[in-house]
Amino acid sequence: MAHLIDGKAVAAAVRDEVAEGAAAFEAAHGRRPGLRVVLLGDNAASQSYVRAKARAADAAGIDADTLLHPDTLPEADLLALIDQLNADPAVDGILVQLPLPDHIDEAAVIRAIDPAKDVDGFHPENVGKLVLGEETLEPCTPAGIVEMLRRTNVETSGAHAVVLGRSNIVGKPMASLLLRRGLDCTVTVCHSRTRDLAQVTRQADILVAAIGRAEFVTADMVKPGATVIDVGINRVEDATRERGYRLTGDVDFEAVSEVAGALTPVPGGVGPMTIAMLLANTLEAARRRATRPAG
Numbered sequence: 001m002a003h004l005i006d007g008k009a010v011a012a013a014v015r016d017e018v019a020e021g022a023a024a025f026e027a028a029h030g031r032r033p034g035l036r037v038v039l040l041g042d043n044a045a046s047q048s049y050v051r052a053k054a055r056a057a058d059a060a061g062i063d064a065d066t067l068l069h070p071d072t073l074p075e076a077d078l079l080a081l082i083d084q085l086n087a088d089p090a091v092d093g094i095l096v097q098l099p100l101p102d103h104i105d106e107a108a109v110i111r112a113i114d115p116a117k118d119v120d121g122f123h124p125e126n127v128g129k130l131v132l133g134e135e136t137l138e139p140c141t142p143a144g145i146v147e148m149l150r151r152t153n154v155e156t157s158g159a160h161a162v163v164l165g166r167s168n169i170v171g172k173p174m175a176s177l178l179l180r181r182g183l184d185c186t187v188t189v190c191h192s193r194t195r196d197l198a199q200v201t202r203q204a205d206i207l208v209a210a211i212g213r214a215e216f217v218t219a220d221m222v223k224p225g226a227t228v229i230d231v232g233i234n235r236v237e238d239a240t241r242e243r244g245y246r247l248t249g250d251v252d253f254e255a256v257s258e259v260a261g262a263l264t265p266v267p268g269g270v271g272p273m274t275i276a277m278l279l280a281n282t283l284e285a286a287r288r289r290a291t292r293p294a295g
């Protein structure tokens with residue numbers, strides 16, 4: 001049976017460190033690191049994620065505010081709001097919850113955020129730095145996965161990491177991070193169109209599943225002893241559950257746990273790490289803004 005990687009516990013350790021850092025920041029600068037989360041619309045899942053982020057930030061000594069707007073908010077108004085947050089010295093981190101409604105150009109919104117406040121690490125300037133191996137605010141989900149691998153002593157140097165999924169939010173930055181000096185993986189990126197996909201994923205010492213399809217990764221796709229990181233958060237209808245659904249990852253957990261060497265659960269794996277890294281990025285952004293001249 002695979003060793004269970006406890007994302008909740010690792011995330012709690014990261015959040016404790018952020019809380020210490022945030023307290024030191026407040027002592028030095030007379031204010032808390034500031035985070036603003038912008039959410040358009042009343043999607044229940046988005047609201048619950050955003051609430052979880054604000055709660056975790058508060059608990060870590062970060063001044064967090066959630067700005068709720070109707071999903072009819074014109075793009076120009078959203079851009080004006082971002083300008084206002086960019087100019088606000090009390091704001092260190094800005095997160096605009098994705099996906100955005102169809103009438104809004106997501107790329108334009110991401111570009112409008114001051115890269116120094118881009119705690120999602122989605123701005124093209126930060127993405128460029130990530131690929132170049134320069135220090136930057138790193139996207140929270142892949143950064144959280146790296147932190148989880150480090151803190152559970154997974155050997156990465158020379159390992160074959162296979163990233164399943166090519167999104168800008170997870171797949172692409174994950175590949176860039178695993179390839180970096182210090183992690184030193186050999187990286188393969190594959191996706192739904194990859195020919196003979198199982199043959200590719202079976203070569204993985206570390207398999208990161210971020211394809212967005214419930215229980216897509218089956219036991220035959222996993223090398224015995226591999227470390228499997230499940231990024232998926234899929235809601236599957238389940239009448240036996242109180243909420244009417246259960247959360248499941250991109251990995252067939254039960255079957256794969258009999259093949260893998262180590263495996264992250266859903267919930268309680270990557271999700272809590274994503275939130276912990278958002279807090280870490282907010283503290284990091286605050287420190288840099290406090291110690292470096294603007295511009």
Ligand SMILES: Nc1nc(=O)c2c([nH]1)NC[C@@H]1CN(c3ccc(C(=O)N[C@@H](CCC(=O)O)C(=O)O)cc3)C=[N+]21
Nearest residue numbers: 049095096097098099120233267268269271272274275
């Ligand atoms: N600009 C932006 N940045 C994001 O980081 C971002 C986003 N937009 N849009 C939506 C996704 C989704 N996301 C999650 C974070 C934590 C959990 C999480 O903690 N999940 C819990 C379970 C939560 C539950 O029970 O529903 C877990 O996996 O244990 C889930 C999902 C961040 N996202």
Ligand SMILES: [Mg+2]
Nearest residue numbers: 034092093282
């Ligand atoms: Mg901040």
